[in-house]
Amino acid sequence: MTITAQQIQEAMETAGLRVTRPRQILVEQIVQWAHENRDFTIEALWHTVQKDAPWIGRSTVFRTIELFIELGFLDRISFADGTERYHAMRPGSHHHHLTCEQCHRVVEIASCIPNDLLDHIAQETGFSLSDHRMELFGHCPQCQK
Amino acid sequence: MTITAQQIQEAMETAGLRVTRPRQILVEQIVQWAHENRDFTIEALWHTVQKDAPWIGRSTVFRTIELFIELGFLDRISFADGTERYHAMRPGSHHHHLTCEQCHRVVEIASCIPNDLLDHIAQETGFSLSDHRMELFGHCPQCQK
């Protein structure tokens, strides 16, 4: 199950934020992409909503993205070439991403770096570990042919 | 053992590239930081060499960094906040990074994501895996106190 527009809007109300027209439109598009398991760029989001609502300002898109990241609904993935892409998720779930290098379909991975490996590294280096990121790249079933 | 300036310069000659004054100066600074196990930003590199050689152009720094990445001597690490940092390494070695969130000391980690975990993920998702990135964050022994 992917996230729904209702869930995000409720979270906004709970947080004392206003559910405005531009935000509704952006949420709609983001949720649709989440449904298709696609990540997206800010540029793509802006261009897409532009069709229905040409009056939405670029800065609103930036501000809204930032807001959703703070609320925990959006994950920022930075690619090797420096581009940033976003992906909707249910908040609070620790997970990693497997992205198709061809079509940008994204799969959430529940498996994590094993604790004994982390412990081993901590012991070896003397560091205390506080966070980690694991990003996987490959080709999805449809793109393998 | 960390990388030396000689190694990089030899690699440049082998590749048919010119060992020019600006490149020498940049290599020197990069190697020094590698020695201290510190990563750095392009901005920091420019400001630092500026002291000795104020005539070096900003674009030369960008071009040189890009060059060293292609030669495999430099690794680009993108942080969660969007900043990009660089770290010298001996080329061709597959490894990951553990960075101190406080002082930006970087340790290279030889251990990698276990193959059976990767296999498990590939099987579960149907993806063929081609690449991965693992980045660890924590606090180094000196910064823990």
Next chain:
DNA sequence: ATAATTGCAAACTGTTTGCAGCACG
């Protein structure tokens, strides 16, 4: 009502590019 949010335009940051001159080999 009133405070949060918006669109706009302008500012800013980080990076790239075109080009005439310089210097490495």
Next chain:
DNA sequence: CGTGCTGCAAACAGTTTGCAATTAT
């Protein structure tokens, strides 16, 4: 010498900001 590399300045892309007008509550 020839051409690869450089500094400069200007262009560029992506993002942020200040502000008056708008709009959700």
